[in-house]
Structure formats: structure tokens, C-alpha cells
Amino acid sequence: MPASASLEADGLVAGYGEVVALHGVSISAAAGAITAVLGANGAGKTTLLRAVSGLIRPRRGRVLLGGEQVAIRSPEQMARTGVAHVPEGQAVIAELTVEENLRVGMMARPGRRSRSDRAAALDQAYQRFRPLAQRRRKLAATLSGGERQMLVIARALTSQPRVLLLDEPSLGLAPRVMAQVMDLVLQLSRENGLTIVLVEQNARSALAVADHGVVLNLGRVVASADAEALAADVALRHHYLGF
Amino acid sequence: MTEFLQFTLSGIVFGMIYAAIALSLVLIWRGTRLLNFAQGGMAMFTTYMAIEVVYRTGSYWAGFVVALAAGLVLGAVCELAVIRPTLNKPPLNAVIVTIGLLILLEGLAGIFFGAQPRSFPAAFSIVGLRVGGTPLGVSRFDVFVAGAVLVTTLALAAAFRYTSAGLRMRAAAFNATVARLSGIRVARVITVGWALAGLLGALAGVIVSPSTFLDPNSMTRSSSSGSPRR
Numbered sequence A: 001m002p003a004s005a006s007l008e009a010d011g012l013v014a015g016y017g018e019v020v021a022l023h024g025v026s027i028s029a030a031a032g033a034i035t036a037v038l039g040a041n042g043a044g045k046t047t048l049l050r051a052v053s054g055l056i057r058p059r060r061g062r063v064l065l066g067g068e069q070v071a072i073r074s075p076e077q078m079a080r081t082g083v084a085h086v087p088e089g090q091a092v093i094a095e096l097t098v099e100e101n102l103r104v105g106m107m108a109r110p111g112r113r114s115r116s117d118r119a120a121a122l123d124q125a126y127q128r129f130r131p132l133a134q135r136r137r138k139l140a141a142t143l144s145g146g147e148r149q150m151l152v153i154a155r156a157l158t159s160q161p162r163v164l165l166l167d168e169p170s171l172g173l174a175p176r177v178m179a180q181v182m183d184l185v186l187q188l189s190r191e192n193g194l195t196i197v198l199v200e201q202n203a204r205s206a207l208a209v210a211d212h213g214v215v216l217n218l219g220r221v222v223a224s225a226d227a228e229a230l231a232a233d234v235a236l237r238h239h240y241l242g243f
Numbered sequence B: 001m002t003e004f005l006q007f008t009l010s011g012i013v014f015g016m017i018y019a020a021i022a023l024s025l026v027l028i029w030r031g032t033r034l035l036n037f038a039q040g041g042m043a044m045f046t047t048y049m050a051i052e053v054v055y056r057t058g059s060y061w062a063g064f065v066v067a068l069a070a071g072l073v074l075g076a077v078c079e080l081a082v083i084r085p086t087l088n089k090p091p092l093n094a095v096i097v098t099i100g101l102l103i104l105l106e107g108l109a110g111i112f113f114g115a116q117p118r119s120f121p122a123a124f125s126i127v128g129l130r131v132g133g134t135p136l137g138v139s140r141f142d143v144f145v146a147g148a149v150l151v152t153t154l155a156l157a158a159a160f161r162y163t164s165a166g167l168r169m170r171a172a173a174f175n176a177t178v179a180r181l182s183g184i185r186v187a188r189v190i191t192v193g194w195a196l197a198g199l200l201g202a203l204a205g206v207i208v209s210p211s212t213f214l215d216p217n218s219m220t221r222s223s224s225s226g227s228p229r230r
């Protein structure tokens, strides 16, 4: 994999029409670490990821990848720069097969990939995600929720990203499957050195794997600290994290 | 028995023409959820261009090739110039714009080519084929029509299924957001979809016209009712 990069957002202001959902949000995700972004419904977590991946145009603020500012023009350009955004809701392309979904992930860096390199990337995905290997010719529509979540993460990984943005990967999964997803996130960071921004409602399990945590409330950062420190802050937990 | 065979064979040929028209509409529908009312107008225009080329050069095939090439270009140009500005606007805008495009193409055809119905030559004999004195109900030209549509359709299906350009088109059509997040330039893919639709429409135009007559409105009749009148 290409070298992971740090990701910084600096004073992002973004929203939808009249609605301002981010009022100058700054976060810093260290290279190779897991940064959890937490907060209640409507806090602006998804909007933050959308602004970084180019799905919406920030009105103000900068994004830095590996310390260098990137001009955000479109999601396709950000994907090609190495930012892989896995949106919420296990967004597989249901009408395509499992393998086609993975090949779509590889489109982000077409010029740089040889045929054998692409085959190796597929192999690697199947090694890591065994259940997908058995279902490679099946339509993604036929997968279970957990398998879909595996597929969307695997798809993002085949693009060999420098930064992985995960939006609520545990949403709607059974507790045991959710634990597997969190293990996977941890593994991707520890073993592959991937930079991960992990958006979660489930603050407790996110902080259990994260290095750093950022808490958003109504479009503003209200806390940013070591994951352990956040988890130990009873007042903060009670106020914003609900555990 | 003979009649059954005749109707079956000519039915297949009719079906092939509908298939080409339908495929051109579906290509755009699938890619953009837009029913392109100008599809017939585009086919009419490229067929007129083909007629001009056939009369000037005396070569059917020159006209045939010009029609297909013009269809590709016209499809791409229409998308870039007329449809692209309606992106991110309410869906009805694009529909209205395709109706406007149809009226524009019909008007331009009237100016350039005249409103007189024109006849279009057939590539091959339109005299019915016979086997041992029994008429089959189809001509050599009909066989060409069926073959041309079949080959084009199969080639497109194979390209969609087995090439990475085809995968990009399918991904963009099924889930544009995921496609963009995967680095696929969806806007470019849509332009290609329109170009291919223009090509198919042009093919339908040149193969249906010998059996109708061409006037500025005839292709729209064919593609809306789906009925090439004979």
C-alpha cells in the first residue's frame, strides 16, 4: 500500500442550502492512527466526511493531506488523491456482483495499476474477507448486512487509500458482527498503518479502538483528546456521548 | 405453415428495429433517469445527413457510416451543450429541455433538408427472399437489418459486461454517488452514454427509413409509438 498520510481539516464551514451544519470545524487525524468522530444525531459528523471527500463543497476552510493543502474539486478527484470515503448505510452497488464492486473500488487509480497488480489486490481482499471470496460471483444485493459492510470496506481498500473515512460502519449490525467490524478497523490501523477517521454513534466501542477522539455538537468541536481521556471524562460522556 | 413462417420472420425484423430504438432510449434512461424525447429527432437528423451523403456520393455505405458517426457526435454534443446545464436542477427541467431539443432539431431539418418526405435507399434488395419458390416474407435487406441490430446489441452487451469502461457505466448508472467516491468521472460516463444512444438511434434511423419515408417528424412517430409504418 502507498504511504498513509495525516489528514487535517482546518476551520471547515459547510452545509446544505440555508442550513449551516459545520461552523468552523478543525480536526487533525494523525497518520496511521484511528481518530474517532463522535456526537449525537445531527451533530455534523456525516457532513464533515462529505466536505472532506468532496461530496459537498465547503464554504470556508482548508483540508490538508500529508501536511499539504488539497484543492477539493469533486469526489472523484478526492478519491484519486487517496481519500476513500465509505458512506453510511452499507452502500454496496446491489446490482453488481461482489467482484464487480471490488473492481469499482480499483477505478480510483486506474493508470497506476498493472493487470497483475489488480489481480493481487483482489486476492488480498479475498484473503482478508473470506466470506466475500465464496460469493464473488453473487450479486451484492444477496449479501447480509455484515457482509455488505465488509464489501464496502474491502472496496475502499482496493483503491489503496492514504486515508480511510468510515461513516458509522457498525450501524444496524448485530453486536457480534459489530465487534468484528471494530476488530477489523483496529487491524487496518495497527497492521497496515492506515489512517482512519471513524465516525460512530456508538461512542463506547469507537473509543475502545481509537487513538484519538473528537466530539462534535451542533456543528462545533466540543472536545478533542486522547481516546482514553475522553472515555474517562464522565461529565462529557454523560452530556454528549450517552454512556 | 408458410404464412406462419413469413409472419414470424418479418416479426423478428420488426422486433429488431424496435429493439434498436428501445435500447437507445434505455441507455439514457439507465444512466440519467431521463426519458429523452429528442431521441427520434436525433435519429431523423442523422438519417437526413445520410440521405444527403448517399445522393451526393452514390454510395449507400458512405451514408451509413456518416449517419452512425454523426449519431455519436450529436449524442455527445446534445448532452454537453443542452443537458449538462440541467444537472442538479429539478428533473423536469431536463425533460422539458429534451422536448425543446426535439423541436429545434425538427426546425433545423426543415431548414436544411426541406419538409418534403424523402425516400431512403436500402442497402440490399427489398424483394422478398424465396426458398424453392416459397416466399419467406423477408428480403435480403431485412436480413441485413436483423443482423446489424443483433451484432450491435451483442457488442454493446459484451462491452457493458466485460470491459472496464462498461463496468464504469454500470456503476455510474446504478449508484452515482458510490461511483464518484470510487473515482469514476460520472459526468464523462454520461456523455459517453448519450453518444452511444445517438449511435443506436442513428442505426435505427437508417434501417427503418427505407420502409417508411423520412420527414422531419417521422422518427419521433417511430420512437414514440415504436411503430415503423410499412
Ligand SMILES: Nc1ncnc2c1ncn2[C@@H]1O[C@H](COP(=O)(O)OP(=O)(O)OP(=O)(O)O)[C@@H](O)[C@H]1O
Binding pocket: A016, A019, A020, A021, A039, A040, A041, A042, A043, A044, A045, A046, A047, A048, A201
Ligand atoms: N441533505 C441535507 N439537506 C439539508 N440538511 C441536511 C442534509 N443532511 C444533513 N442535514 C442537516 O445537517 C445537520 C448535520 O447532519 P449530519 O448528517 O452531518 O449529522 P450526523 O452527525 O451525521 O448525524 P447522524 O448521527 O444522525 O448520522 C443536521 O442538522 C441535518 O439536519
Ligand SMILES: [Mg+2]
Binding pocket: A045, A046, A047, A088
Ligand atoms: Mg451521519
